[in-house]
Amino acid sequence: MWFFQWLENTSWARFADDNLKVATAFEITHYFSMFLLVGSIIVVDLRLMGLIGRRRTIGEVSAEFFPLMWIGMVLNFFSGFVMFAGDATTFAPNWVFHIKLSVICLAVIFGVIVQFQARKWGQDESTQIPAWGKGLALISLLLWVGSILAAVEVPSLTNVG
Amino acid sequence: MIVPSEGVVDFCNWLQNTPYALAIAGSTWAYPFVQTTHFTGLSIWLATSLVVDFRLLGWIGKSYKPSELAKSLFAWNWIGFAIAVVGGASLFSTDAVAFSRNPALQFKLLLFFPLALIVHIFVQRRTMKSWGAGDVIPRFAQLAGLMEFLLWLSVASAAANIPYFERFL
Numbered sequence: 001m002w003f004f005q006w007l008e009n010t011s012w013a014r015f016a017d018d019n020l021k022v023a024t025a026f027e028i029t030h031y032f033s034m035f036l037l038v039g040s041i042i043v044v045d046l047r048l049m050g051l052i053g054r055r056r057t058i059g060e061v062s063a064e065f066f067p068l069m070w071i072g073m074v075l076n077f078f079s080g081f082v083m084f085a086g087d088a089t090t091f092a093p094n095w096v097f098h099i100k101l102s103v104i105c106l107a108v109i110f111g112v113i114v115q116f117q118a119r120k121w122g123q124d125e126s127t128q129i130p131a132w133g134k135g136l137a138l139i140s141l142l143l144w145v146g147s148i149l150a151a152v153e154v155p156s157l158t159n160v161g
Numbered sequence: 162m163i164v165p166s167e168g169v170v171d172f173c174n175w176l177q178n179t180p181y182a183l184a185i186a187g188s189t190w191a192y193p194f195v196q197t198t199h200f201t202g203l204s205i206w207l208a209t210s211l212v213v214d215f216r217l218l219g220w221i222g223k224s225y226k227p228s229e230l231a232k233s234l235f236a237w238n239w240i241g242f243a244i245a246v247v248g249g250a251s252l253f254s255t256d257a258v259a260f261s262r263n264p265a266l267q268f269k270l271l272l273f274f275p276l277a278l279i280v281h282i283f284v285q286r287r288t289m290k291s292w293g294a295g296d297v298i299p300r301f302a303q304l305a306g307l308m309e310f311l312l313w314l315s316v317a318s319a320a321a322n323i324p325y326f327e328r329f330l
Contacts, residue, residue, distance in 0.1 A: 068212055
């Protein structure tokens, strides 16, 4: 726990948490980047499942959305970490927050697998997506929606955040 | 803050006492589920809108034309919008009277959101028809793309401020 106490009392964490305008700016960045991140991966997942833009190849769709996904991910994790640091001792022992982080970790792992596979399948236009590939996309989609659900459950179930 | 008229307050009062609104507000799980629906719709809506704006600005994927991009994403763009609106209206209904007096929500719904939507429809139509078809993207199209991006950022900023004002109402 000493680490979280130290983290919470660092000058930058206090500055970001105590200053209303700065805290709001990080919150806006966190939400906006989450929309970019989740929206981008959902579009690629839907394309892999064959539910969206079949006239465009998987290679094209992933080339359009993966840069957006990575920009969203970097901004989201950075802003999320700063927001966490300001209240580290409250968030660290919170069980719903643990679930949120676990779901996000799984979602990122599946997101990276989807990106790797989409590049592979996208190289050849005639490639048919196997059933397990569609299943992979469905799991990725559910995990990202689940990460939003877990995030909104933190204040709802535990009054934290 | 705009003080809502008596008619608006009466409507909001009726809305927040409908069985649907009471069921969401009174359940531990329903409210987060509706919030998740709203955020998922917003994610699809914003990602499919901003990817076109960023393409117009030349920030991403120069190997394909913006018109093709806008056409291929058109349906899911509006599906995301519909999900976000249904989720947002459901969230609003749970505490409609307080929300109608919230200055941040007023800014979001009465100023930034209509402006962003008008600019979005304009950018989407023009991109599908003329702006995105040629090899060179007009300077005005880039400006419109940037404007749309900034307007959605304003909508998100106003939305992020809603809970801060809730405490004072």
